[in-house]
Amino acid sequence: MTAAAVEFSDVGVRFPNGTTALSKVDLTIQPGEFVTLLGPSGCGKSTLLRLASGLESATSGAATVSTDRIGYVFQEATLLPWLTVARNVALLAELDGLPQREVSSRVARTLELVGLQDFSQNRPHQLSGGMRMRASLARSLVRDPELFLFDEPFGALDEFTRERLNDDLRALWQRERFTGVFVTHSIAEAIYMGTRVVVMGAHPGRIIREYDVPFGAERDEHTRYSAEFAALSSEISDVLKGAMS
Amino acid sequence: MSRMTARVLLPVAFAAGVVAIWYLISGLLLSPSRRFILPMPHEIVVVAFLDGNNLMDLLRPLAVSAGVALIGLLIAAVIGIVTATLMSQARWVETTLYPYAVALQSVPILAIVPLIAFALGYGFGSRILVVVLIALFPIITNTLFGLQSVSPQMRDLFKITHSSRWTTLRRLEFPAALPAIFTGLRISAGMAVVGAIVADFFFRRGQSGIGLAIDTYRNLLDGEMLYGAIILASALGLVVFWLFGLLSKLAVGAWHQPDRR
Numbered sequence: 001m002t003a004a005a006v007e008f009s010d011v012g013v014r015f016p017n018g019t020t021a022l023s024k025v026d027l028t029i030q031p032g033e034f035v036t037l038l039g040p041s042g043c044g045k046s047t048l049l050r051l052a053s054g055l056e057s058a059t060s061g062a063a064t065v066s067t068d069r070i071g072y073v074f075q076e077a078t079l080l081p082w083l084t085v086a087r088n089v090a091l092l093a094e095l096d097g098l099p100q101r102e103v104s105s106r107v108a109r110t111l112e113l114v115g116l117q118d119f120s121q122n123r124p125h126q127l128s129g130g131m132r133m134r135a136s137l138a139r140s141l142v143r144d145p146e147l148f149l150f151d152e153p154f155g156a157l158d159e160f161t162r163e164r165l166n167d168d169l170r171a172l173w174q175r176e177r178f179t180g181v182f183v184t185h186s187i188a189e190a191i192y193m194g195t196r197v198v199v200m201g202a203h204p205g206r207i208i209r210e211y212d213v214p215f216g217a218e219r220d221e222h223t224r225y226s227a228e229f230a231a232l233s234s235e236i237s238d239v240l241k242g243a244m245s
Numbered sequence: 246m247s248r249m250t251a252r253v254l255l256p257v258a259f260a261a262g263v264v265a266i267w268y269l270i271s272g273l274l275l276s277p278s279r280r281f282i283l284p285m286p287h288e289i290v291v292v293a294f295l296d297g298n299n300l301m302d303l304l305r306p307l308a309v310s311a312g313v314a315l316i317g318l319l320i321a322a323v324i325g326i327v328t329a330t331l332m333s334q335a336r337w338v339e340t341t342l343y344p345y346a347v348a349l350q351s352v353p354i355l356a357i358v359p360l361i362a363f364a365l366g367y368g369f370g371s372r373i374l375v376v377v378l379i380a381l382f383p384i385i386t387n388t389l390f391g392l393q394s395v396s397p398q399m400r401d402l403f404k405i406t407h408s409s410r411w412t413t414l415r416r417l418e419f420p421a422a423l424p425a426i427f428t429g430l431r432i433s434a435g436m437a438v439v440g441a442i443v444a445d446f447f448f449r450r451g452q453s454g455i456g457l458a459i460d461t462y463r464n465l466l467d468g469e470m471l472y473g474a475i476i477l478a479s480a481l482g483l484v485v486f487w488l489f490g491l492l493s494k495l496a497v498g499a500w501h502q503p504d505r506r
Contacts, residue, residue, distance in 0.1 A: 055401055072405055078398045082420050082500045095406040095416075123500050143406075 003066050005031045005147055005179040006052050011061035013047050013205075021047040023204035025061070031146070034173055034180035036194035038187060038236065040244060044205020045183040049149045052181060071140030071148040071178070075155050077132035079124040079139070086111065086120035089138045096143060106142050113172060114138045130161040137169070141176070148173075150182040154189075166193060167220075174217060187233050187240075192224060199236060201243035208243050211236065281468030293473025303458065303470070306445075307477050310454035313369070314441035314485070317376025318434055324377070325384030325433075326426065332385075333392040333418065334410065350382040354440070358447050368451045372444035379440035380433035387429025391422025424501045427493035434489045438482045455481070 006029040013022040022044040029035050037045045050056035051063050053070050079088045086107055093103045111117045114134040124132055133153060140148065150169075154162040170193065173180055184190050190197045197211045211232065215223055223229055264286055271283045284292075294300055328346075332339035354375060365371040395418050403413045445456025453461075455478045462471035 050401075053401075053405055055404060070405055072402065074398045074401075076398065078396060078402065080399070080417070080420070082423075082497070091416075092402070092406055095403065095408050095412065125500065125502070 004028045004064075005033070005066050006181070007062075007064045007066075008048075008051070008058075009062050011051065011058045011063050013044070013051065013056060014059045020204035022051070022058075023206050025205075025207055027198065027207060029179060029181065031066075031179050032177055034170075034182065034193060034195045035198055036182045036184060036190040036196070037198050037200060038184060038190040038240075039200030039205075039208075040185065040202050040240070042205070043200040043202040045200055046151055047205060048200075049151050049181060049183055052147065053149055065147065067146040069143055069146045071143060071145030073133075073136050073140055073148075073150045073153045075152045077124065077129075077136040079132060079135055081124050084121050084123055085116060085127070085135050088124065088135060089120075089142050092139055093142045103142075106144075110138045110142045113141065113175075114168070128161075129157055130165060133157065133165060134168075137172075141172070144176075145178050148178045148180050150180065152183050152185070155184070162189075163221075169193070170219065187236050188224065188229075191229060191232055191236070192219060197236065199239055199243075201240075209239055281466045281471075284468040284472060289469050289472045289476070292469035293476075299470065299473070303455070303474055303477055306453050306455045306458040306474075307481060309452045310438070310441045310445060310456065310478070311481055311485075313372045313444065313454060314376055314434075314437040314481075317373045317440065318380050318430075318437040320373065321377045321380035321433060321437070322384055322430060325381050325429070326388050329385045329388035329392060330414070330419075332389050334414070339389070346382055346385050349378065352378070354379055354443065362448070366450070367448045369448075371448040372441060372454070375444035375448075376437045376440040380437045383432040383436070384426070384429040387425045387432070388422060391425025392418045394425065395421045424493070424497050427489065427496060431486060431489040431493065434485045435482055438478075438485055442478055 006027065008025050008027045011022060011025040011027075012020065014020050025044075025048065027048075037048060039045055047056060049072075051058060052065055053072055054065065054068075057063070079085075080091065083091065089110055090103050090107045093106055098106070107120075108117070111120055114137055116131065116134050116138060119127060119131065119135075124135065127135065136153070154165050157165065166189065180193075182190075182193050184193070191213055194213050197213060198207055199209045199211070200206065201208045214228060214232070267283065267286055271280060271285050275283060292299060293303060328342065332342060358375075361371045361374055365374060399417055399421075400413070403417055408416075441454060442456035442459075445454035445458075446460055449457055455474055459471060459474045459478065462468075462474055
């Protein structure tokens with residue numbers, strides 16, 4: 001068996017101000033999985049991502065991540081406004097020290113993957129919110145990440161754009177075979193996107209339960225309206241409510 | 246009346262009103278022997294601006310003052326940007342220096358004129374020092390604000406790639422701070438002109454600047470030239486302010502729209 005992509009055992013994170021962001025977290029993510037982290041605000045979902053990316057370190061327990069090739073997409077696109085879309089997408093590859101030639105070919109390919117090839121010379125402020133998020137995806141995708149972290153990436157978008165981006169991201173994942181960790185507070189999004197849903201609770205941030213999602217690779221809007229989907233949603237909803245009361 | 250015409254017409258009408266009142270005071274209230282206090286507008290134009298020799302007498306010192314302002318501004322820009330960058334890189338530098346930067350701004354520049362004279366004499370160097378002292382603070386504060394305004398997530402992005410401090414500064418913080426730096430430069434540019442003219446009054450050695458010209462014409466009770474000098478000095482301030490606005494637009498206008506924030 002190959003090494004896990006992410007392995008947290010008995011991990012705790014305590015901030016200097018005394019709040020316990022995460023407590024006793026055990027989580028193993030295998031390469032190629034797409035795990036969604038679901039929970040209310042303050043449950044440490046984002047801290048878990050920061051831990052996986054190395055931006056935060058565990059104050060207790062052991063957190064191991066098998067790769068340094070990490071993609072990170074935030075809730076906001078956070079593109080550099082002075083760079084064109086193409087230069088924004090090139091940024092991380094350049095910071096990684098790739099030769100200019102390799103950077104250009106990767107940028108071209110990545111822009112095409114997210115459907116922004118016609119907007120490469122635009123500046124971020126000229127794009128719609130959905131397109132900015134695509135550019136933000138592309139910016140991390142260009143590193144060819146083994147581990148791709150998403151911190152509520154589509155939370156600020158309208159429903160329609162969000163569902164489209166969900167489908168596009170799923171297609172991207174199937175094609176590029178990265179390991180995905182996706183934070184959301186939408187139950188439907190967590191189930192639709194994930195191969196596994198990790199439900200978290202707050203005060204302190206912890207994992208409450210995990211669900212393997214019973215749908216295969218092929219998912220579409222019919223999946224969302226199936227009885228199985230509804231049953232799982234309502235079960236997770238009950239667990240979340242139970243944890244909050 | 247559309248809004249655009251209103252925006253042009255109303256200020257023009259106001260100026261016309263001011264000139265009309267000016268003529269009334271100058272022509273009706275002042276006796277000819279006291280008219281140097283407020284000469285007729287057209288006489289100012291004729292004497293100060295249309296007479297080639299007189300105009301050169303004004304433009305030469307104006308150029309000197311502009312030069313002093315520009316050199317002082319450049320020095321202040323270099324010192325200010327470097328200082329703010331150091332402050333942004335090390336908290337202790339900020340903690341150590343920031344109170345003095347604030348104190349610098351509250352120093353009444355006129356009060357330390359004798360001190361400057363002791364140190365640098367009454368020549369060019371002192372004039373430039375006045376400009377530097379007066380122009381430094383806005384550059385430091387605005388640059389520091391700009392460098393610190395980078396979003397934490399953008400910083401995270403650079404951390405994930407293990408970028409060095411220098412790379413982060415060069416490719417993230419500095420470009421992000423450019424609009425704020427230009428705001429600081431623009432404010433300081435206006436103050437540099439003020440500083441250069443004030444310094445002219447006190448540090449009179451070397452080529453005379455427009456401030457000294459103003460003082461001289463005041464002593465000579467030469468109203469037309471005095472007003473001409475004042476008008477040109479004001480125009481210098483306006484041009485400098487406009488110039489830095491233009492520079493800022495050229496440098497960051499493609500991506501930074503102040504109204505859009």
